Amino acid sequence: MKKAVVLLLVCTVSAFSFAQEKLNTIKGVVTYLDTPLINAEIKVSGSEEATKTDMEGRYTINARPGQLVSYAYPSMRTLEIVVEDVTRILNIELTPEVNQLDEVVVEKTVLKSQKQLRAEYATNKNLINTAFGILDKDVTSFAVRIAEGRDLNPIGLDIATVIQYRFPGVRVERNGLDFLNPTIYLRGGALGFFPAIYDVDGLIITDFPNFLQIENIERIAVISGLGAVTKYGGAANGGVIVINTKGANYFPEPGTDKPYDLARLRNNKFxxxxxxxxxxKKDRPIYLTKLMDSKSEAEAIATYNEQIKVYRSSYFYILDAYDHFSNRWKNTDFADGIIENNKQVIYDNPLALKALAYTYQAEGRLKEANEVYKEVFRLRPNYAQSYMDLANSYREIGENQRAAAIYARYGYLLEEGFLRAEGDLGIIMDRELNNLIALKGRELLSRRELKNLVLDDEFDGTRLVFEWNDSEVEFELQFVNPEGNYFKSEHSLLADANRIKDEKISGFSSEEYLIDDSVKGVWKVNAKYFGNKSLTPTYLKATIYHNFGSASQRKETKVFKLSLRNVNQQLFTVSNMSTVVGN
Structure with missing residues (x-):
């Protein structure tokens, strides 16, 4: 950040202190290739807090936001994770210290690909479809009990009763005030006093799925103990009940009468x-399919009123429902009501707030986005991203003086040591401020100041800025040029752990790519999502600046919900590009 520019924009900025962050209790599982690592060492830097994983790879440790938690195991790469305000679950996959071997010989394998398992699903009773792909009970390293829907006794009161009768060791508890929403406990759970969670057609929920009918069940499975925790993380300490419904997991393949699986699979079309x-769209959650299949707005509203009872604690569902009514039915009032009626789920969660702000920006509701970014700033005043987001948001609604003041405030706090800047943060922030002054300088500075001001940024072309709502996210961006050649940039702990560490220390979650216009053509931008150490989606925002730095500069915002892991998915295309330069 240029000191001279900051002094031109603001004379004095008052410093403020940050409140002492509260202690977070962090839980998770440490694994390697889905196998738990026993006695892995977990330590919190700057404190005496330390622990080791148990026989199932599980751990619990306390740390404050800003502290580093390290994960170490013999012959494995040590990982350091920066704790944030929202950090509660960290499922860690360690990798060998030596990642490449000169020669690897595999003589025989009995494991089948997901493509092979999809083809067998309709006839192989030992297969169950989960949020992480199809499991074959014959080759898993943990116990999986499976039953066909036609073998279930339909006389039971509900699915809970059917499960209790079909699978030994299942205990069902009912509350007289909420009799139809029982709690199920599985014998052999990693921790017996935790209730089971549910995986319904790839959607993971914690509440009992009372919306399902027994006759609609295609296949059901029970996973308890270490197997559940290894696959689903700490939320599955009480085990997992996996339910595949009829019609949701396979469909007729085009041109044939054979079933073709369209469930969420890790190796799909890779x-x-x-x-x-x-x-x-084929992999969207079942609840969203039901909303999209509504024949009228009234039917969609009725569906929402039923679904919100089940998914009321999920901000992902709330944002999906908002998007559906706002864009499919153009009913902004009802969509806004969804947000207003569920504020308690969104407004204390910076991840949910950022996803909502992205959505507003993509819709062109810039004033609403500005209000949300103010809330993010309130929750995260020591995050560099909070300053850039709020400044850019003020600029979007035409309040350029306020935008400049936010950048000036950030520069002052940085120089005084209240904030930290690591990695490429300074480059991106400088470019934002330079662009603001270059295009809106007459509103911010006097003629004399403008005449004497020299800006370093001379780039003129297409600029792509990516931002993500969850700092734990790992992904890969791929840029394919008109000739089919590509450039890749991987944002992961395996590729560059120090980079992610620097981003989290600074509170920064953006990266940019500059594309000049020397050769005309169309670039394709793709992404591969690796996950975020939990079972939740991540929202990725792409801001595309055309003719960046010129008087004709314009931009568009696109938002993507990343949930399908380890597959290459198309994001968008951009024209008039030649070379990609990553910063």
């Missing part, structure tokens, strides 16, 4: 192929 937006 070998060089890219999933389009139409492909991704």
């Amino acid at each position: 070998n060089g192929d890219v999933l389009t937006s139409e492909d991704l």
